[in-house]
Amino acid sequence: MAKKVVIGMSGGVDSSVAAYLLKKQGYEVIGLFMRNWDSLVNNDISGNPYIDDNICPQEQDYNDALAVCKHLNIPLHRVDFIKEYWDNVFSYFLEELEAGRTPNPDVMCNKYIKFDAFIKEARRLGADYIATGHYARVKGCKLYRGVDSNKDQSYFLAQLTPNQLKDVLFPIGDLEKSEVRKIAIDNDIPTAKKKDSTGICFIGERNYQKFIQNYLKPNPGYIIDVDTLEIVGRHDGLMNYTIGQRRNVGISGFAEKHFVVGKNVAKNELYIAFGDDPEALYSDECIIDTVNFISPNHPTFCTAKFRYRGPDNEVMLEYREDGTISVRYPQKVKAVTPGQICVFYLGEQCLGSGIIKEIRKNREKLWYL
DSSP: OOOEEEEEOOSSHHHHHHHHHHHHTTOEEEEEEEEOOOTTTTTOOTTOTTTTSSSOHHHHHHHHHHHHHHHHTOOEEEEEOHHHHIIIIIHHHHHHHHTTOOOOHHHHHIIIIIIIIHHHHHHHTTOSEEEOOOSEEEETTEEEEOSOTTTOOGGGGTTOOHHHHTTEEOTTTTSOHHHHHHHHHHTTOTTTTOOOOOSBTTTBOOOHHHHHTTTSOOOOEEEEETTTOOEEEEESOGGGOOTTOOSSOOOOSOOSOEEEEEEETTTTEEEEEESSSOGGGEEEEEEEEEEEESSSOOOSEEEEESSTTOOOEEEEEEEOTTSOEEEEEEEEEEOOOTTSEEEEEETTEEEEEEEEEEEEETTEEOTTO
């Protein structure tokens, strides 16, 4: 008897081709579409370019997933995780913004929705395995980068546990994106030429500042030159800025480049530095918490990414008694940001991750971060 695989169908080309490949490999394939966001229930009005459309993007995605499943002759089930997404992903996102950090909702969506709530629903449907269209590879319970280095999504999976990766299949992890598109076109898959989704995980493209004002009230304050401590402008709410940001900072009359380098939530101050490549953007150490290791190997030396698509940086790890880790990098790194995920690698293997809590230079916490 063929093993049963429940695959997350997003309505995009990646999950479509993943489903096609699983069926070709002889599995009994069942599609499962997750609806995790309801614009009206969640007061997603301001900043939503689709609010007046006859059909919202989520419904279009469902229709696309349905068309693919009909094309492949596999069933499609639908489930709502709207409350779970709000409680575990979006509330966390808002709390981190209020605390002055820059969260990564995609990581938490994988941790609590795609590889938790989804797995439970898939088991209810009798799944032997679950599958998604992620560009990553799994061997046993170990996680590895996807073959396509430009699309590799292991970074977003680095808060998963070995148990969550058990019985998981990533059918396109060994493929380049161009190969995925070709398979879709060659087999007349309805989503073959559909553009990749962008924006916040399961929410989509939004005018970010207007969107956030649906949930967090604007709180204007001063913009401070980190070197002179002089007031150089006013910001419209710290949640609208991230470390390293150069555009739309909100100061005028300065010809010199300027970058966001820090925030003080208590004083409601935004710190910037002037120059083409200001020293204030650089650090040589960070402290991470919410530490999660997928691998039993907890090395002293490895590489780390401090943001998606960021380079691999050689790091030294110091395991502290309180469960946090000091991550030291001999080559200073630009714009390491509180709230972002620090992901560890040994070659192709993704070891695990933690959330960046504190930024340091010369063993001292940077006062403006």
